[in-house]
Amino acid sequence: MWRPTSVDRPTGVFIGLIVVSLVLITVDLRASGAGIGGTLREGVQDVFTPVQRVVSAGTRPVAEFLEDLSDIFSLRGENRRLRDEVIELDRRLVEAENLQTRVAELEAILGVEAPAELDSIVAQVLAVGVSEFDHSRVIDRGRSAGITVDMPVIDEGGLVGRVISVTDDVSRVRLITDPSVRVAVRIERTGETGVLTGRGSAPMVLEMFNTDAAVVEGDTLISADGRFPAGIPVARVLEPARSEVGFSLRTTAEPTAQVTRIDFVRVLVFTRDEAGIQDLEDLERPPIIIPADEAPAEGESEEGLPTETTVPTGEGEGEGVTGTSVGEGGGG
């Protein structure tokens, strides 16, 4: 028969610590990362930032040397690829300049003002997540530099992620490759929209809304999501996809940003239109307009026109694509 005395002291301490851990997990999950957990995280990150800065300064030359060493073998192939890319980019530059001139002329004719450029804050990546499953980066600018939660982060290639927490000196950015992140995108070539889902280190998954629209390898996907400025390059399609049975169109895409090797990033001073997104999220589906009975009734107008009844649908169907904004599921 089991008796308390049959448990030795280390096992007792172990069981106690496991119980404390489970309580902490429950409390933190119930608070959704806010509350005492959020306060503790901010405090520890504040204390730990100077340590990370010192260690980073000390280890950066070593890390860069090791990185260069591992790159030596791929240099020849990369050189050839870059030469081809330069030729292609030269051609695109000429095209872009021509288009820019035409757009400016058309804007002048139509009296349309050119969109203002967003302000941005340049930051350097200070640290990575503590585990392989932590798809976040710590950047060396925080609240004191004007960064707030939800601001989009980009590099020279495109969208990197979104700020999820801020302290005075540093911010944490969740990468778009995080499995809990979904981004609404538009194919630059066709204008068709879809949703891009992170899968960690594997290529992202693209699901298209219009299953009849073909997706071609190399198609650039740009942001069409209320949380980010429209038109930021997000990913490039890896495989062509054509709907086989008309129900779904899925393919894979890789981020245009150097997500795994980012060094410097730009935080865009952009806050999403909260009211607009909230309206869309509440609505879930557009209302269906049902005409009332054609027979004259009490609700019939004086002119004899039938009245209309609005019926909202789709209550509580969980998270979904709503308008132009797509949520992030799970904790991460």
Add this chain to the structure above:
Amino acid sequence: MNTALKYRRAAVVVVSVILAAALQTTLFLRFRPFDAAPALVMLVVIALARHLPAEFALFTGFSAGLLEDLLSQSALGLWALTLTTVAYIVVRIRDRLEEDFSLLAPFVFGLTVGGITLFAVLGTIFGEKTLADAGFVRKILVPAVYNVALTGLVLPLFTWALGVRDKLNPYQA
């Protein structure tokens, strides 16, 4: 155990855990062969738990895990639970390891794989989507291989730092 040795061990534990967490998050920022890095904090917990008194080893695992939780976005307590379990297994098996050093490398490999798998499974149970990461098998196995590669350096270093005398220790005369 004399007081000086106690203080020395406490200092080694605190400094090594903080340094391991700092290295884990900064050194492997860009240098990530096969897109993975060693699980340094876990390796340090294994190295410390080999020599510390049982309860002290368990608290070290718990504290190191809590630090990892606070430096990440995972639910507070996930890493604490994982590293406490790792420390407990080390405490239970360490006597057998001292008898046969050839078991150390496979032990570190198995424990790292087990620890990261436990974290991934618990994360998924608590809604973290860790197993939704398509490369999760590689993310479990590659850090374990790196940890084995570092075993020959890290474990004797901690044996020396904690003031313990054993056959594996090349730093002692």
